[in-house]
Amino acid sequence: MTRYIIRRLLQFIPVILISTLIVYALVFAIPGDPIRALAGDRPMSDAVRETLREQYNLDDPFLIQYFKYIWGIVTALDFGSTFNGRPVTDIIEQRLPVTATLALVTLVIQTLMGIIAGILAALYRDRFFDRFVQVSTVAMVALPTLVIGFLLQLIFGLNLGWFPIAGVNNGVSSYILPALTMAAVSTGILARLVRSELLDSLKSDYVRTATAKGMKRSRVITRHGLRNSLIPAVTFIGADLASMLGGSIIVETIFNLPGLGQQVFASIQGQEGTVVVGIVTLFVLFFVVINLIVDLLYGLLDPRIRYE
Amino acid sequence: MTESQTSTGLTPGTRPGDAPLLEVKDLQVEFRTKAGVAKAINGLNFTLHAGETLAILGESGSGKSVTAQTIMGILDMPPGKIAGGEIRYRGEDLLSMPEESRRRLRGVKIAMIFQDALSSLNPVLPVGWQIAEMFRVHRGLKRKEAKVKAVEMMQRVGIPGAEERAGDFPHQFSGGMRQRIMIAMAIALDPDVLIADEPTTALDVTVQAQVMRLLKDLQTEFNMGLILITHDLGVVADVADKIAVMYSGRVMEAADVYEIYGKPGHPYTQGLLNSIPRIDDEGGRLRAISGLPPSLTDMPPGCPFNPRCEFATDRCRTERPELRPVADGHLSACHYAEDVYAGTATRTRRPSPTGAGMIDVSEEAPQ
Numbered sequence A: 001m002t003r004y005i006i007r008r009l010l011q012f013i014p015v016i017l018i019s020t021l022i023v024y025a026l027v028f029a030i031p032g033d034p035i036r037a038l039a040g041d042r043p044m045s046d047a048v049r050e051t052l053r054e055q056y057n058l059d060d061p062f063l064i065q066y067f068k069y070i071w072g073i074v075t076a077l078d079f080g081s082t083f084n085g086r087p088v089t090d091i092i093e094q095r096l097p098v099t100a101t102l103a104l105v106t107l108v109i110q111t112l113m114g115i116i117a118g119i120l121a122a123l124y125r126d127r128f129f130d131r132f133v134q135v136s137t138v139a140m141v142a143l144p145t146l147v148i149g150f151l152l153q154l155i156f157g158l159n160l161g162w163f164p165i166a167g168v169n170n171g172v173s174s175y176i177l178p179a180l181t182m183a184a185v186s187t188g189i190l191a192r193l194v195r196s197e198l199l200d201s202l203k204s205d206y207v208r209t210a211t212a213k214g215m216k217r218s219r220v221i222t223r224h225g226l227r228n229s230l231i232p233a234v235t236f237i238g239a240d241l242a243s244m245l246g247g248s249i250i251v252e253t254i255f256n257l258p259g260l261g262q263q264v265f266a267s268i269q270g271q272e273g274t275v276v277v278g279i280v281t282l283f284v285l286f287f288v289v290i291n292l293i294v295d296l297l298y299g300l301l302d303p304r305i306r307y308e
Numbered sequence B: 001m002t003e004s005q006t007s008t009g010l011t012p013g014t015r016p017g018d019a020p021l022l023e024v025k026d027l028q029v030e031f032r033t034k035a036g037v038a039k040a041i042n043g044l045n046f047t048l049h050a051g052e053t054l055a056i057l058g059e060s061g062s063g064k065s066v067t068a069q070t071i072m073g074i075l076d077m078p079p080g081k082i083a084g085g086e087i088r089y090r091g092e093d094l095l096s097m098p099e100e101s102r103r104r105l106r107g108v109k110i111a112m113i114f115q116d117a118l119s120s121l122n123p124v125l126p127v128g129w130q131i132a133e134m135f136r137v138h139r140g141l142k143r144k145e146a147k148v149k150a151v152e153m154m155q156r157v158g159i160p161g162a163e164e165r166a167g168d169f170p171h172q173f174s175g176g177m178r179q180r181i182m183i184a185m186a187i188a189l190d191p192d193v194l195i196a197d198e199p200t201t202a203l204d205v206t207v208q209a210q211v212m213r214l215l216k217d218l219q220t221e222f223n224m225g226l227i228l229i230t231h232d233l234g235v236v237a238d239v240a241d242k243i244a245v246m247y248s249g250r251v252m253e254a255a256d257v258y259e260i261y262g263k264p265g266h267p268y269t270q271g272l273l274n275s276i277p278r279i280d281d282e283g284g285r286l287r288a289i290s291g292l293p294p295s296l297t298d299m300p301p302g303c304p305f306n307p308r309c310e311f312a313t314d315r316c317r318t319e320r321p322e323l324r325p326v327a328d329g330h331l332s333a334c335h336y337a338e339d340v341y342a343g344t345a346t347r348t349r350r351p352s353p354t355g356a357g358m359i360d361v362s363e364e365a366p367q
């Protein structure tokens, strides 16, 4: 077990190196001169430009730039800074809470809605609620995030006026519509997953045994049926949480939330390579850590899993 | 089948007035499938008394498991449907009982063990927990006390190191040990009736005998009525008191083990006995019964065995034989039961040498 964790942790190193390298390369490949973009229409002397290019290693070959960047992180925990001189860690610190809140609210919404809808659909199989879940989940999975976001803004924001449609000035209620938007696809998948897993499980021999033991139907479902059918749901939720930061880019932009996703979007436009790479590295790190936790949790829930 | 036949039937010496432990009367179960209504159980009758082992014997598909599930009340409904009959436990009809009263009997008074212990035990719960659940739910014991009881049960069924192994999961045990755990769970609350549906079929031959021995010992110790479902005649010879032979959802013959083996009163039972390979039989000649059981969606009129029977007459093709006594404590559902029992029945047909169907004896050219 311990050896398994250590091995997994060691695997993080190449994963992170390769993914940052790819992101770095992509940012590097964006055409145009970032310094000129920074200056905008204002005139900038050649001397100033030279100094800036020097400071950000912009004249070095790509790989050298990359290694200098990694070296800075490893030796001095220096994640670089923006062209304005603001440290990337500073930006992350400021914007992380918004994205974290969004991810958390999304997680709660999709877990509750997905699992409850899935359970009820299975228990009322082929009845109205089940049909409703079947149809609505198809819609949730098929519609693009952008469309869902606009629809929610239109209905619950503009028409009904229940929730704000942009910004973060209204506490948790600011996060409801963005979180619903972000949760849509996963809620749909989760509901279907839980439904089919629970149906399978209710047909299984061990559930039949539990009934034969004289357990009440409610206990048969919760203790024997659900327990097993939720294992794949946990895996899915974990994998989904891990990739949620990526999803935040679109949603934070649609709803104008000042989080990491919006920052990535803006930084790509401004060709602020260090910021993009810094935040994306954080996303990747989060992804691998959550996946490790899910794998460990999986073993806890299903004793048949063994770590080698 | 009438009342008088029931009491003259399987167990002689039953005093009138005290109801048998379990009594199945004219049970009918069908499945509604796309292919039509499959009549899996068609008027099934048998009786079980305390301390008695009844083996239910029959080919695959004859309705043994459906019978067990119907008695337990764990039949899948739909597609299953109980179309008629009674199942009386100590005189009380289980089928007309409210579900909650029935649940209180399930696993407590009437318990069951299944063929495949690996899939029938919950893979993610420790075996000790699964046994302890019986004491916690039905006896209201605390977690700790229930665990102690569970370990005791595991020791009773012969699991080495029960104390340490109670926390292990089903996949960590061997097949034989898993079946012992199933047994421990089933007998935990000292049931009156234990139904074992092919309890040893999934096990190695060497382990089979041990598990069967254990079942027999426990049955004596707890004075349970044991229903042993099997399609293996060899298994039941040592342990059963009575045998009920099932065919197409009916009891074809029921009697003491010795009667069945020595003087079968039904052509189908004779066929089954002839299909057991014997050690003393030079060359191990095996005579399987030719033909297949009838389709449950399209039952032939008359005797369900008539398409395969060597003694079938026109009467067999139109008139359904009732289960009736042919000797003391010996029931048979055959028009010619007495002749078959006495070994004097006239063979009308014999299996075709090609294996396809039967040839009328009268149509054959005299040699």
Ligand SMILES: Nc1ncnc2c1ncn2[C@@H]1O[C@H](COP(=O)(O)OP(=O)(O)OP(=O)(O)O)[C@@H](O)[C@H]1O
Binding pocket: B031, B033, B038, B040, B058, B059, B060, B061, B062, B063, B064, B065, B066, B067, B076, B079, B080, B231, B296
């Ligand atoms: N859930 C079900 N749906 C439809 N048909 C069923 C169902 N369960 C059983 N049957 C049918 O009922 C008949 C009797 O099945 P059953 O399982 O009782 O046979 P069995 O005697 O136990 O055979 P085996 O020796 O193979 O276990 C079979 O023809 C089967 O197809």
Ligand code: SF4
Binding pocket: B266, B267, B268, B303, B304, B305, B306, B307, B309, B310, B311, B312, B313, B316, B321, B333, B334, B335, B336, B337
């Ligand atoms: S009733 Fe007729 S067909 Fe049926 S077993 Fe007896 S002899 Fe054979």
Ligand SMILES: [Mg+2]
Binding pocket: B064, B065, B066, B197
């Ligand atoms: Mg069966």
